[in-house]
Each structure stands twice: as structure tokens, then as C-alpha cells.
Amino acid sequence: MLAEEKNNSVVLSGVKDFDLTQTFTCGQCFRWMPANGGYTGVAFGRPLHISQDGGTVTLHNTTLSEYNSLWRGYFHLDYDYGAVKKTLSADPILEKAADFGGGIRLLAQDVWECIVSFIISANNNIPRIQKIIGALCREFGSPVEYNGQIYYTFPSAQTLARLSREDLAVIRAGFRDKYILDAANKAASGELPIDALGDMSTDEARNALMTVSGIGKKVADCILLFSLGRYEVFPIDVWVRRTMERLYIGHEAEAGEIAAFADSHFGALAGFAQQYLFYYEREQTKEKK
DNA sequence: CACCAGGCAAGCC
DNA sequence: GGCTTGCATGGT
Numbered sequence: 001m002l003a004e005e006k007n008n009s010v011v012l013s014g015v016k017d018f019d020l021t022q023t024f025t026c027g028q029c030f031r032w033m034p035a036n037g038g039y040t041g042v043a044f045g046r047p048l049h050i051s052q053d054g055g056t057v058t059l060h061n062t063t064l065s066e067y068n069s070l071w072r073g074y075f076h077l078d079y080d081y082g083a084v085k086k087t088l089s090a091d092p093i094l095e096k097a098a099d100f101g102g103g104i105r106l107l108a109q110d111v112w113e114c115i116v117s118f119i120i121s122a123n124n125n126i127p128r129i130q131k132i133i134g135a136l137c138r139e140f141g142s143p144v145e146y147n148g149q150i151y152y153t154f155p156s157a158q159t160l161a162r163l164s165r166e167d168l169a170v171i172r173a174g175f176r177d178k179y180i181l182d183a184a185n186k187a188a189s190g191e192l193p194i195d196a197l198g199d200m201s202t203d204e205a206r207n208a209l210m211t212v213s214g215i216g217k218k219v220a221d222c223i224l225l226f227s228l229g230r231y232e233v234f235p236i237d238v239w240v241r242r243t244m245e246r247l248y249i250g251h252e253a254e255a256g257e258i259a260a261f262a263d264s265h266f267g268a269l270a271g272f273a274q275q276y277l278f279y280y281e282r283e284q285t286k287e288k289k
Numbered sequence: 290c291a292c293c294a295g296g297c298a299a300g301c302c
Numbered sequence: 303g304g305c306t307t308g309c310a311t312g313g314t
Binding site: 121213 | 297
């Protein structure tokens with residue numbers, strides 16, 4: 001893969017196992033919107049437009065230096081997804097799923113943004129999750145201008161910690177507003193040490209996350225997988241549970257049984273498997289409608 | 290009008 | 303400990 005800077009853009013060529021639409025619509029993130037044939041979004045406070053033509057990927061509004069320090073890691077571009085898919089494809093079911101969603105990249109998202117996003121995801125649907133997060137950023141984030149338009153950064157824990165439930169009512173998060181505030185208070189005070197999570201073991205980090213009201217096992221697992229690089233983690237939601245019951249287990253199963261099955265079958269690659277299966281199941285369901 | 294949505298906490302036994 | 307229930311809101 002080659003990276004070149006030109007005209008305030010970085011052009012990547014020879015990119016493999018990478019598909020923007022799959023990556024942005026597989027349910028791991030909520031803030032990238034289709035625009036001008038690509039996607040525009042804000043991550044780590046920086047607005048970016050990204051487009052793709054086969055193995056050529058163009059990142060607009062960035063430099064090679066910023067690409068190397070930020071976007072390269074965010075898009076998980078130094079990781080060999082060919083090897084992941086090859087290993088998982090020993091299983092015929094995952095061979096299909098990994099072929100179908102073969103361009104998915106597990107984004108390395110900002111931990112704080114991921115925490116709040118998946119607190120909001122609880123007992124909710126994806127369009128509404130996007131709507132609530134959009135309102136949260138518009139109301140409480142900072143405006144950043146790009147290409148004549150205003151975008152918004154994700155609000156910091158310190159900013160949100162100053163709000164009351166009444167202040168937060170404008171985003172229409174429902175009962176989740178108190179959970180967002182608990183997370184913000186604990187993060188701002190250091191009781192939840194956001195920056196130290198990366199140095200903890202997966203179990204330690206999960207336990208720390210679950211001290212926040214509104215973060216249970218499933219939400220914690222999403223944070224571990226989508227922002228802390230714990231690729232062995234297998235978040236089990238209603239979709240994944242149904243998929244695993246149908247394709248592997250053969251009967252209704254508890255989360256514990258499914259987790260044990262995933263661990264023994266997918267091992268250190270369980271997180272990739274989960275994302276391939278989630279995307280596969282959801283897209284199949286859409287087509288039937 | 291029911292029922293559901295990338296679950297969770299609180300209240301029971 | 304495990305099991306049940308209520309939860310804000312918006313969409314079908």
C-alpha cells in the first residue's frame with residue numbers, strides 16, 4: 001500500500017480488504033454520513049471526507065503527517081485482514097459472511113465517544129442512535145468548518161459533566177440521559193480513568209467500564225472491541241444471538257453458552273467474526289423486506 | 290393499538 | 303445468586 005500527499009489530500013493505492021460502505025454501515029460507528037460519492041465525518045475532533053475507487057482511497061482535508069498519526073490507526077490500515085479472513089474461512093459459515101462483508105475494517109474509535117455512543121445504543125435502534133448522537137454533538141460539541149459547512153466535534157466528558165438531565169433533554173435520549181451524565185461525571189473526575197483503560201487487561205478494563213451506570217456486559221464489550229482493540233471480544237446482542245442460534249447452536253441459547261462457543265470456535269479473532277456475522281445477518285434481513 | 294429497538298438497573302425471591 | 307419488570311422515545 002502506497003500513501004501520497006497531494007492538494008491537502010492523502011491518496012492511498014493498493015488498498016486491500018477495505019470497503020467504506022461496509023465499514024461505515026456495519027453498526028460500529030454512527031457519525032459518518034454519505035456525501036459527494038464518499039463519506040464525511042469527524043473523529044478525534046478532525047473533520048474528514050473519504051472516498052474510494054476500488055483499491056484507491058482518498059482522504060480529503062488531511063496531510064501525510066496527520067494520516068500517519070491519526071487516520072492510519074483509526075482505519076486499522078496496518079492490519080492484515082486477508083489473514084483474518086483466511087483463518088476464519090476454515091468455517092464454511094464464516095467463509096460466506098467474511099466474503100460478504102470482506103471490506104469491513106474495525107475502526108479504532110475514540111474511547112470516550114465510543115462509551116457514550118454505546119450507552120445510547122441500549123434498547124434502541126440504529127437510526128435513532130444516530131439521531132441522538134447527532135443532536136448531542138450539535139448541541140454540546142464544538143463547531144468545525146470544512147468545505148463551507150459546519151460540522152461538530154464530539155463533546156468532552158468535562159463539557160457533559162456540567163449538564164443536568166434537563167439540559168440534556170434536548171437530545172431526546174430518554175432514560176439514557178442519566179447514564180450519559182454518570183459516565184461524564186466519572187470520566188471527568190477520573191473515577192473512570194479513560195486514558196488508563198488501554199493499559200489494563202481486557203477483564204480489568206471491562207470491570208472498570210461496568211462501574212458506570214448504563215454500561216453492562218454487552219455495552220462494555222462493544223467499547224472494548226470498537227475503541228480499545230480487544231479483538232478477542234465477542235459482543236452478544238439480539239442480532240448476534242439470533243444469528244448464532246440459527247447458524248451454529250440450533251436452539252435458543254443463553255449469552256453464556258454463545259460466548260463459550262464463540263471463544264472456542266473463533267478464539268482471538270472472535271471480534272472480527274462477530275462483525276462479519278452481524279453485518280451479514282442485518283443485510284440479509286434488509287433484502288427480504 | 291400493540292410491539293420492538295446493538296440492554297440495563299432495580300426490585301424481588 | 304438468578305429471574306422479572308420498567309424504562310423514554312420513536313417507528314412500524
